[in-house]
Amino acid sequence: MMSEFNMSDALNYVAGHINYWMIIAVMMVGLYTLISRTNLMKKLAGLSMFQTAVILFYVSLGKVTEGTVPIIDQGYTLYSNPLPQVLMLTAIVVGVATTALGFALVIRIKESYHSIEENEIEAMDGKE
Amino acid sequence: MTEQITILLIVIPLIAAPITALFKQNFYAWMITLLVSICCGVISGYILLEVIDGKHLIYELGGWRPPWGIEYKIDSLNAFIAFIVSVIAIVTNIFAYRSVPTEISKQNIGLFYAAMQLCLLGLLGIALTGDIFNLFVFLEISSLSSYALISMGKKRQALTAAFSYLILGTIGATFFLIGVGFLFAASGSLNISDIANRFHTFEDMQLVVTAFIFIVLGLALKAAIFPLHSWLPNAYGFAPSTVSIFLSATATKVSIYALIRVLFDLYPVDYWQSLLFPQILLVLGCVGVIYGSFRAWQQIEIKRLLAFSSVAQIGYIIIGIALMSELGLTAAVIHLFNHAIIKATLFIGAGILIYRSNTTKLEDLRGFGASMPWTFAAITIAGLSLIGVPGTVGFVTKWYLLEAAIEQSKWIVVMAIVIGSVFAIAYIWKIVEALYFNSKRKIHIHNVKSGDIKVATASKSMGLALWLGAFSCIYFGLFTEFPFASAYAVAKGLLGL
Numbered sequence: 140m141m142s143e144f145n146m147s148d149a150l151n152y153v154a155g156h157i158n159y160w161m162i163i164a165v166m167m168v169g170l171y172t173l174i175s176r177t178n179l180m181k182k183l184a185g186l187s188m189f190q191t192a193v194i195l196f197y198v199s200l201g202k203v204t205e206g207t208v209p210i211i212d213q214g215y216t217l218y219s220n221p222l223p224q225v226l227m228l229t230a231i232v233v234g235v236a237t238t239a240l241g242f243a244l245v246i247r248i249k250e251s252y253h254s255i256e257e258n259e260i261e262a263m264d265g266k267e
Numbered sequence: 268m269t270e271q272i273t274i275l276l277i278v279i280p281l282i283a284a285p286i287t288a289l290f291k292q293n294f295y296a297w298m299i300t301l302l303v304s305i306c307c308g309v310i311s312g313y314i315l316l317e318v319i320d321g322k323h324l325i326y327e328l329g330g331w332r333p334p335w336g337i338e339y340k341i342d343s344l345n346a347f348i349a350f351i352v353s354v355i356a357i358v359t360n361i362f363a364y365r366s367v368p369t370e371i372s373k374q375n376i377g378l379f380y381a382a383m384q385l386c387l388l389g390l391l392g393i394a395l396t397g398d399i400f401n402l403f404v405f406l407e408i409s410s411l412s413s414y415a416l417i418s419m420g421k422k423r424q425a426l427t428a429a430f431s432y433l434i435l436g437t438i439g440a441t442f443f444l445i446g447v448g449f450l451f452a453a454s455g456s457l458n459i460s461d462i463a464n465r466f467h468t469f470e471d472m473q474l475v476v477t478a479f480i481f482i483v484l485g486l487a488l489k490a491a492i493f494p495l496h497s498w499l500p501n502a503y504g505f506a507p508s509t510v511s512i513f514l515s516a517t518a519t520k521v522s523i524y525a526l527i528r529v530l531f532d533l534y535p536v537d538y539w540q541s542l543l544f545p546q547i548l549l550v551l552g553c554v555g556v557i558y559g560s561f562r563a564w565q566q567i568e569i570k571r572l573l574a575f576s577s578v579a580q581i582g583y584i585i586i587g588i589a590l591m592s593e594l595g596l597t598a599a600v601i602h603l604f605n606h607a608i609i610k611a612t613l614f615i616g617a618g619i620l621i622y623r624s625n626t627t628k629l630e631d632l633r634g635f636g637a638s639m640p641w642t643f644a645a646i647t648i649a650g651l652s653l654i655g656v657p658g659t660v661g662f663v664t665k666w667y668l669l670e671a672a673i674e675q676s677k678w679i680v681v682m683a684i685v686i687g688s689v690f691a692i693a694y695i696w697k698i699v700e701a702l703y704f705n706s707k708r709k710i711h712i713h714n715v716k717s718g719d720i721k722v723a724t725a726s727k728s729m730g731l732a733l734w735l736g737a738f739s740c741i742y743f744g745l746f747t748e749f750p751f752a753s754a755y756a757v758a759k760g761l762l763g764l
Binding site: 226229 | 404407411415423424437438444445448457
């Protein structure tokens, strides 16, 4: 059943999911940077943003409205879900390792090609 | 007691890797790695024998009950994949002893072997775990170590190949993570069997379809399924020989295993069948077979040729999965095993060529076959199994695959398999022709010191590794009971028969 379009409902929907909209924005900026830049460092920066957006997504997933920090104490009955945060600790470590390895590779690429622009590197590889 | 053994597959390489990194000499680092892989081989073989009759082994990490704790749930599929990975690791390490010192600089040898063990650990972890987030972590452990391993190749293109693999692999892993997040939001659980059991309670949510698409895309990128394969040829082509052997035989297979797990255990089969997913997979598989074989035929360099042929072989496995029948799935699972053997053998052959002549360009190698008849005979045997000549392992797969396709009268699939095989004959013939029949020309050998003994002979350990592979190509082609029994048990389990 199609209900009538209601401006305030739509606004409430957008405002109620504001965290998700912002996460989508961060994610798309990251992905776009990753795809559009030829500079390898900027590509890695884009990749990091993309990963960070996913981490934010998980963390905001665990938030329960009115919930407190998940430490058992008297007087509190509603807690936020701690699991997504714990998962993200692991994901952050993975992300850091990926970025570090990426930087190491960029340094080695710079040493052997004297460039970190993707199109220049491709042109050099094409000659061989 | 038996349950406790499963975790050793993870713990042994995890403890041994940092120790190995301390050693500078090739011999000690190699010895530890070989011992680790033999331990893993023995344990996974034992586990496989335990579960082959349909039993389950369940190990709860730290004693936490699932779905809260991480659970390792071993059935015949897990055990079979773990067994393939560890056996290939043993064969690779036999080869590695002579090859690694010539390709890796001296100060990196310890780190190289440590990364090999971490990669083994990640792949075994993916195979064993029953927790989908844990699967992501192991996926990243194996991928991160393989980026590092690939970048150690001799040519500078290895660096760019590793970098683009890093970018694409991380995008794949992150997609997988988004999918897992959506599924977690819908179900509140990360345990595969727990999600599957409660699937009907949340299957109407839009989130679940989105999660499915993200997870499958992420895994397809890691598995190099046809349109997402662009990282594979360069990565395997420019990696050090040892790494090419290990990764080509195991890394993509394990990702395909994860895909099978998601398709048949995490999501109910009817659910994704209604999304037209089998048809999409079937088309991608067929196009992948033809495209991969055609591109392999165009290559002028053996390692890249073999890498493109991997793209085609992954296509065969995907076709087997997409046919959705008992026979098709059996073929797919057998091919995981068969292709691992065949590709490992061929890459070992290519590794010996590199060891002796420092080149894999076909025109430089003209007539080289006459001076290395045994090595070359083994390469030919593996090449014939890639084509699917009767009496070799490749024939077994193609036979079951064709039977499964004909059973459902999917004639386009039959056509694709036949065209793929014709191109396979063409590209294997290119190698045979270059090495055997162009003997008139003087052999070009690069960057080898004059009077260096290694030009004249390949070392015994390399020959042993090569012939182990070539022998199993024929053995498992003639006596198919072991892989068939395992694969058939797996297929029945997956389809719930």
